[in-house]
Amino acid sequence: MAIMIATTYGLTTLRVSVRADSGRMAAAVELVSYEHGSPEVLRTWWLSSAELDLPTRMTADWSPTSQLPPYFVYELDDRLTEVGLADGLPLWLHLFKPYGFLGSVDWEGALVGALRRPLLRLPDFLERPRENRAVLDVALVCSEPVSEPRLDPPQLLVDIAQAVLRRSRRERTTIHLFADEQYFHILKARFANEPRVAVHDPAAASAHGIQERGHVAGSELRDLQSPWLLWIRDSMQGRSLDAVHFVAHGYLADQRPALALAESPLCNVDRSDARYVGVGELAAFLTQTGAWSAIFSSPPGNYSEAGLRLLADTLAQTRPGPVLYHRLVTDGPDWQLEDLYSFLYAPNPSPVPGWRDQKWFAYCQPSIVENLAPLPLRRAAATALDANAGLFESTAVPLSAPQTRGSRRGGSRGGATSRGRPPAAVSATPSAEPDLPSWVSAAQRYVEQAAQKLQRREERDPATSAVGNEVERTLQKLQAVVASVATKARGGRGGGRP
Template sequence: MTEPWSRSGLTVLRIGYRDRPGPPRVRCELSRSGRGPRWRWDFPARQIGLPVDGGRATPNFGRPRGFRPIVDWIRASRAGGDQALWLDLSEEHPLLPAIDWEYGLRRLGIPVLRLPAHTTAPAWAPRNPRVALWVTMPRAKTSFPAQDMVRTAVLAMGMPTEVHVFTDAGLVGGMRDRFGDHLTVHEPVDRPWLDWITGALGRRSADVLHLIGHGYLGPDQGAFATAESPVSNFDTASARFIWPRQLETAMTAIGAGALIGTAVRANYSVAGLRLLCHRIATIRSAATVLHRAVSPADDLLTAYQLLLGPPAPFPVRTTRLSTRVHPERFGPMLGPAGGFPWPDYESTGLVDSGAGVDDGGLAGAQRQIRELEAQLAAGPPDARAGLAIVKSRLDALLRATGGPG
């Protein structure tokens, strides 16, 4: 099991993959509170539709099947009383995270959540958060009620929120007519999507980036399907795609610490959007949620409560959500998650407190520093000392430039 979660006091199901010797198999290991006993089981990879031997996944790969024996095995090994089951998904097969484990394990009757790759403690959103909603409906994919999807998202935020909408030029007029002055619907320009979004926000940070639309599944990663550009949507043969590294760069630029992907109905690839969200939380310390629009609106409300609010109770259901968040979003952890007692630097302290850092680039840099803290926490003293120097220099730079430091 990935450290430090083995010492976290959580009930964790680690899921791995091996392709030799013999036919490819999926390996499972269940443990509680990081202590024995540990229950182990494995089964053929084909049982859940995982592509093997160089096979290519279909766009709708990831639909749950063959999960009944897995559920029965977990039930047989459970001691009872688990608040939630945490999935620790390995990268031994790139498509393991694309599978809808949450729905497949729904018969367990408890929330199923995904452990993050980083131990960086969550940074809470300010009292009046800002959300960037990105809605695109490429002509090469099935259309969907974009205005209704935006309305559902705004209602789910559940608190005063500054909402910025970025959408196709052909959808802008309808959005403005319906929402008036309640939302900021930005005027599209002839630039690449991410250049437009980061440029339109300027120096303002966004706490959450919310994608609404179709996914796409590549051989080993997922993507968000878009029109050709904010002002061009004519290609009926193929959409354009935003990949994890591109999206991560934009999230850093606007200071977004969380990502929601809403997979609309008749989606080209829910698995692709799920894998994109999962991979973002691998690249950087971000909380991510994949939300299927076929689920009740309450599920999206659950997602925003987790990402914008203080510690929240465990969700009632996760059958239509793939949620990868730090366990401390539900309150203090039961056991140590490792770490190093870093000095209280002004720059990163602002983000941790939710004190309203409004510069996107600054917020992104602060969160990156917190990620480095977690990564180097168990490292040698000279590595920690080097990071401390970098942090102190950032504070000095902020003061010199009139920033919040």
Template structure:
């Protein structure tokens, strides 16, 4: 709600109501003209209207009820008529509502982009003159779409940016062999990494104790985590951060938990009977460790569980500060829609339209969109406003008033942005530090004690954490300036 109040957003707020005999979904349409939410319309419908069954199993298909579509159209053309975007807030816990195709239906119905409001804030520094990205793809060996998709997507991203684009491709052996025949061998900006190196790299890193994912006490995790993929990717980047990570792989459910399925060894044929699983936390760790601010999950055309991919992207987007996208390859076979979304977050502010389309949904911090919205945005020159990161004002809500100056100083990354403003790439350790700092700052900002409501011990703890983070930020910025 801090984001919603701060930026005066027009919001579709969705709550899963389990208090009645029959579960229901309560949809509220709100405006915030003065920073205080005002309820304009409310619609409560049973979960069956959204395609959900009476149990707790994930739905194979879901939909947006026509009653809500009509009400939202009325809201956008009436009370929210001056808004350039409609923001979707899914209020946790909301079960499987993250898999509902909200954007697919509401974007064409309202003629407005529909964006999801994340819990995390603020926007962190993401410098570097080149848009660098890692494309990671694992597909069945008979998937004729895979190599052509990578080739088209890389081309679409390059066409969408005025600055240079550098792409690292990490794929299974079948796709690697096809891409070697397709892509120009003289292209220095598209690097194909040999999957035959993955297991060897993982073993070498494990011997040195630097395997990519580590468990409690710094010990390598002994789990079905696809460590060869993670270590292969980290080694292939050679200490260089990427600004975006794009993952394309089939998905499934482990009970009620969505996850991706990949081959244990990228150099071996994909076998659905012998695969390993990637949970959302491991995806987030990989993105953070290679410095990727932007994360996207692609749902393959032959995906056995598109719902799983949607739920993974939704859960990751809610908890990440950086942009997070879901991309439907069946409806975006050339990656054009996702390439335009990348351009929106990577190009100069205000130079690209807000991403929209039935093949895409995304979580974006409202600050990313401020130059593209029609409504008034808070003025940074007003002295009574307190600012986060020097770019976005903090609401005067009770929770925000409890935040300390040290907490604000913990997250700007201004020295990082300044130091690398004219550089093509950012070192991996610098970008990974930024991802860590923005995550910890978000945790502090969302859980900070409120004077008069929170015990003094909790407030003192928050103050100590904020001060420590501020000092850590100072050390990181100083180290960056000396690098």
């Protein structure tokens, strides 16, 4: 799927996979250009586990490297100069399965400053999830288990909430705060005069009990066990979310990454162990709440940086939608986080934030990046990627605003095309409309994930296309039912949100 996206948009990618080299496993790193609609491998490097500082077995205390061999960085920069990738356009990191622990390596920290351009991670899902781009409902979650290094939840949550509100470009932005009971009244008082922030009372979590100690569940988990996730889901009272933003310690056990939380929002007394939420439970939670994106902020003193990075990377390979991993600054405003919210949740395609010190990685679709448009011969494919775009948006507003393609040589950050024409006019921001029930957007997320699984199966085995056609027809019928309910719920006005 990632190759189809790269082909459609004519991207320049850094393709990374694990392969055997002289009898040993190594990372094959290839600079690949899809500028002409087909892959062209421009250069290949082999990086050993020692050069990447990868452990034989990943542990929670492993610190991901942000240093790559100087010869590799220099040669990559040289080749990109020869390719003529326009200023401001990102290089795309394509982690090609199987890639093991390579998703945890800090490629961004090692390359962005030297290459003088941002690095984005290429998703392996064709479609951009359906959403109303006039609305942003964020659940901001922070837990400070006493078994882990201390955080400062009130200050962290205040700083992040202010950053989101300052830079959100959506007509209606609402933040829902969820934190340990001891911080409820502090946060309630802090946001007493801010109608865009709702501080939720942990007392509502009493019905969900206390999570017992246990290992990190595998990716097959589909039911919610965490009192935290159950509390958040039920506190929304049937309203859906757009994004869930976690500020928490990471954890890693038996190669399984997880979030480390307190026993419950009301109980935080176990000094020997936290409680863990893995990828499978997180994916189920996001689907049930209708959320189409996830953010993981690593706090200062994070117990396991590797665990949180691997969690974000693995989740991004599990379900469609943007996923952001971000390291919080130790003090003062976090300008990177502000710019990232402005970019990822912009109503129209926008420039990628340009920072020499990139403390984040993000999976997202090229359609949200300014000056990236499908190649002329691939526009039909791009249209297919955006099928059913109007489910939760006004039919007058396209899912992706008109875009222009930047010049390959000497391109402008301001958006001029290679022929000097100004960029096409972008569509107006859609209007925020009444909320839809969360089950409607949850059904939409289910359809998106089922469609992606079907596409992957047919990609691996074309012989399954006959069965796939029948499944696809069933999904289309379900999509039509969901769209019909959404239209009735919003009073036939053609807008609304999941």
